[in-house]
Amino acid sequence: MITFENVTKKYPDGTTAVDDLTMHVDKGSFTVFVGPSGCGKTTSMRMINRMTDLTSGVLTVDGADVRTVDPVKLRLGIGYVIQNAGLMPHQRVVDNVATVPVLRGESRRAARKAALEVLERVGLDPKLAGRYPAQLSGGQQQRVGVARALAADPPILLMDEPFSAVDPNVRDDLQAEMQRLQAELNKTIVFVTHDIDEAVKLGDKVAVFGPGGVLQQYDEPERVLSNPASDFVAGFIGRDRGYRSLQFREAGELPLYDIRQIFESEVRDLILAPRSWVLVCNPDGTPFGWMDDAGAEVYRSGKSLYDSVIAGGSLFGPDGTLRQALDAALSSPSGLGVATDEDGRVRGGVRGDDVLVALDRQRRTGQR
Known part of the structure; x- marks a missing residue:
């Protein structure tokens, strides 16, 4: 051409x-x-x-x-x-x-x-x-x-x-x-x-x-x-x-982990152990942000939900790559990247170490 x-x-x-x-x-x-x-x-x-x-x-x-x-x-x-x-x-x-x-x-x-x-x-x-x-x-x-x-x-x-x-x-x-x-x-x-x-x-x-x-x-x-x-x-x-x-490199083989999800109506009664996290979701099931025990206390003090959560970083979609999965895990304050479905709803979490395991497996088997 x-x-x-x-x-x-x-x-x-x-x-x-x-x-x-x-x-x-x-x-x-x-x-x-x-x-x-x-x-x-x-x-x-x-x-x-x-x-x-x-x-x-x-x-x-x-x-x-x-x-x-x-x-x-x-x-x-x-x-x-x-x-x-x-x-x-x-x-x-x-x-x-x-x-x-x-x-x-x-x-x-x-x-x-x-x-x-x-x-x-x-x-x-x-x-x-x-x-x-x-x-x-x-x-x-x-x-x-x-x-x-x-x-x-x-x-x-x-x-x-x-x-x-x-x-x-x-x-x-x-x-x-x-x-x-x-x-x-x-x-x-x-x-x-x-x-x-x-x-x-x-x-x-x-x-x-x-x-x-x-x-x-x-x-x-x-x-x-x-x-x-x-x-x-x-x-x-x-x-x-x-x-x-x-x-x-495709990421379809990555395991997904359960994420504890709550809605804003449940935050006021939330009790969390130190250094533990929950994912606060919008009414439609899409992620809003991560909350730890300190964030729950901030919310109970009268602050808005926006001021009480930490942004969740990038998301890992259904057709995502290993790079997107790793980025989601690294950018998440909880260390667990958020995996979403076609409609943006939470379907589980991904871990960074699983990305490295998947990469090693693909290299050994000649996959892309």
């Missing part, structure tokens, strides 16, 4: 931004370009739609040399999402999303109708269509940016650090939404980030760029973590790459 053959980009001052890049991006794949600032990852992506022209080499999109294609025509067939959404502030949301279809000759009425459908697809309420970008949250603006890129149904989607300007919780939601959309639409996506965690979470393949615009490694995320191709890649990933690699 997208092929770089000995592609180099040099600027007039002699700076080499991309040096002899050769790689192929498969159709329907989610490929992530990752690396530190100034490594050439964004420049490499921008050469695909000729926002930046290459100096030498050949870059083809669907078999056509991009230098032989009119830049405007090329860009109208490629979705483009940038940091901070890049929306036009004077246009309402619906018209921002309809931009490319209108430029391609569709009637404004038809483009707006399609825009409303795309807004729903990216998880936005169509009622937001009449607002201006400034009236949206950062996460909503970024979803509008994704919707605009998808509006003309392009086969290729370029995304330049689209989620780096939003807070971590919103970023997690946007990443999950992006995974859902890719499973549904099967686009060819090139995604740029400086965050290795984001890269290995989203990518089918990861391209690690280093100083001087040199491609250091291009491989599946698990192999990048387990077998870094150079000292630079190993250093960029960090010393905790073993922990990161746990996200590629």
Whole structure:
């Protein structure tokens, strides 16, 4: 679908931004370009739609040399999402999303109708269509940016650090939404980030760029973590790459332990031994927070439930990985991670030492 053959980009001052890049991006794949600032990852992506022209080499999109294609025509067939959404502030949301279809000759009425459908697809309420970008949250603006890129149904989607300007919780939601959309639409996506965690979470393949615009490694995320191709890649990933690699290992075999659960109505009469814990749950059975004997005393003194519990850390869902299970256990004040079902209700607890036992078993049996 997208092929770089000995592609180099040099600027007039002699700076080499991309040096002899050769790689192929498969159709329907989610490929992530990752690396530190100034490594050439964004420049490499921008050469695909000729926002930046290459100096030498050949870059083809669907078999056509991009230098032989009119830049405007090329860009109208490629979705483009940038940091901070890049929306036009004077246009309402619906018209921002309809931009490319209108430029391609569709009637404004038809483009707006399609825009409303795309807004729903990216998880936005169509009622937001009449607002201006400034009236949206950062996460909503970024979803509008994704919707605009998808509006003309392009086969290729370029995304330049689209989620780096939003807070971590919103970023997690946007990443999950992006995974859902890719499973549904099967686009060819090139995604740029400086965050290795984001890269290995989203990518089918990861391209690690280093100083001087040199491609250091291009491989599946698990192999990048387990077998870094150079000292630079190993250093960029960090010393905790073993922990990161746990996200590629299934956790279905982990044992679940009983957790004592109570509701707020039961707290006032609660008697706990020192250093013991209960999990306070919402009326629907979802976890609210952990409480020990000191927290129970705080509640009985007249404080709110919110002031009396300790947040339970991350949760371990039904299709979770060993990394998610270990993180749930490590972030829990009780030492017991909370495992939940599809509806978010508590189904038991996980222990960190069981994760290590499961990892050892998988390694010995050759499982993933």
